[in-house]
Amino acid sequence: MWPTTKFTEITKTILPIIQAPMAGGATTPELIAAVSNAGGLGSLGAGYMQPDDIRAAIKRVRQLTDKPFSVNLFVPEKYHATPDELQTMQSLLTLIADKLETTIAIPEPPYLPNFDEQINIVMEEKIPVVSFTFGIPDQQYLSALKHNKTLIIGTVTSVHEALLWQMHGADIIAAQGTEAGGHRGTFAHAMREGLIGLMALIPQLVDKVALPVIAAGGIMDARGIIAALALGASGVQMGTAFLTCHESGIPDGYKQFLLRTKSDNTVLTKAFSGKFARGVNNQFIELMQEHEAAILDYPIQNAFTQPLRKVAAQQNNAEFLSLYAGQAAYLCKEISATELMAELEREVKIILKMM
Ligand SMILES: Cc1cc2nc3c(=O)[nH]c(=O)nc-3n(C[C@H](O)[C@H](O)[C@H](O)COP(=O)(O)O)c2cc1C
Known part of the structure; x- marks a missing residue:
């Protein structure tokens, strides 16, 4: 019982x-x-x-x-970003957007x-x-x-x-x-x-x-x-x-990544949203790691990267998705x-x- x-x-x-x-x-x-x-x-x-x-x-x-x-x-929560900070992030994300053959705009509040x-x-x-x-x-x-x-x-x-x-x-x-x-x-x-x-x-x-x-x-x-x-x-x-x-309603690329790679390589990152979150390491996190100081407050960073993640999901490209998952992700099952x-x-x- x-x-x-x-x-x-x-x-x-x-x-x-x-x-x-x-x-x-x-x-x-x-x-x-x-x-x-x-x-x-x-x-x-x-x-x-x-x-x-x-x-x-x-x-x-x-x-x-x-x-x-x-x-x-x-x-x-409270957040803040100056116009310069917004522009810096736009330039950084444009380098990634180029890889996905898309563009990136500065998001407008409310975020x-x-x-x-x-x-x-x-x-x-x-x-x-x-x-x-x-x-x-x-x-x-x-x-x-x-x-x-x-x-x-x-x-x-x-x-x-x-x-x-x-x-x-x-x-x-x-x-x-x-x-x-x-x-x-x-x-x-x-x-x-x-x-x-x-x-x-x-x-x-x-x-x-x-x-x-x-x-x-x-x-x-x-x-x-x-x-x-x-x-x-x-x-x-x-x-x-x-x-x-x-x-579960997550993009198929995300689901397959968790199931196929069987990764236990999770990290804490602010790269996607501006707030620390745990997910499986990928190219987006690696690329943003060098620019940690430029990452904007949550939820501005989240609103900034959201369109990129949407395009990555459409292209089934898990390297640019937020693959949030816990430390025991290796045990995920298709069920x-x-x-x-x-x-x-x-x-x-x-x-x-x-x-
Ligand atoms: C993809 C994902 C999204 C999450 N979103 C939320 C959320 O919206 N609100 C919340 O309170 N917790 C959220 N969490 C955290 C969970 O509530 C919970 O703490 C976590 O999933 C437990 O760890 P586990 O993923 O290893 O089971 C999220 C977790 C994941 C994996």
Whole structure:
């Protein structure tokens, strides 16, 4: 029998498995619904989505499942770039754009969809679970979500950040170990202070914070789930494992790259978005490494490189895509999310019987 945890109890799920929210197209309604229908918690990575698109995706998820699911948003941050800095980046990216036979323009603000409009949709739709990364939103929103009886998940990379989220009323802590794919959720200290491995981070959080803790980073199969639960986690949040599922919406070049190269060569880079994120090393990262000082603030850098990445996806050229993935990407499988969930459920039971 799978253990019932505080997470499964309060989210009304059966399995303590969250399919990680992954902005940028991976988390299709089909993926979310497959995970929720299998007893886990599917999550929409809505950070880059326009409000109307969020509403449409929620509607589609609800057509596919009547089980709980979650929506994840990016808490806005301050950014700045001078005209000179913008021009320097345009010149640098033009060298790369030439390789793809395209051009690159200086992006115009706003660089991201409007957060207030995004969160209003989430509140209107009365989503059962909402998660945030990159910070803690204004108290007015947190109070309104609580009033709606929405559970709030706060992403952290240290005990310090978890205590801040606890003080602001989070119901669950998503702990991102340094192994995790995608952007670092660090918001209250220098990025390097939040590079803590899950093995060290989870027990500290469990001892110091009164909230249920979800473990995220490098968990790809039943072994990782059991290990996280043994460390005291109340559930696991798995991203990379779902990226190569049939239902995931990432470009085919990205999926095939993860499946074929079987790479464990992940790095932390700011090159694509201006914010540190973990992904598989490729030519774009290597080329930008020499120009680290010129990389612009998030989300300006993200808006700058987005058209390039779109062209690279159309050309099936993984060397210029952001191949975000965790440290255990080598274990990616070509499988449906329904099969993956069934496999995880089966294998956890087998390991538990052996213990
Ligand atoms: C492609 C990709 C996109 C991600 N986007 C988000 C996001 O939008 N919001 C978020 O909170 N976390 C995001 N993450 C991080 C995940 O929530 C989670 O921390 C991570 O996937 C766990 O590590 P793993 O990929 O090794 O399983 C993303 C991860 C990946 C791989």
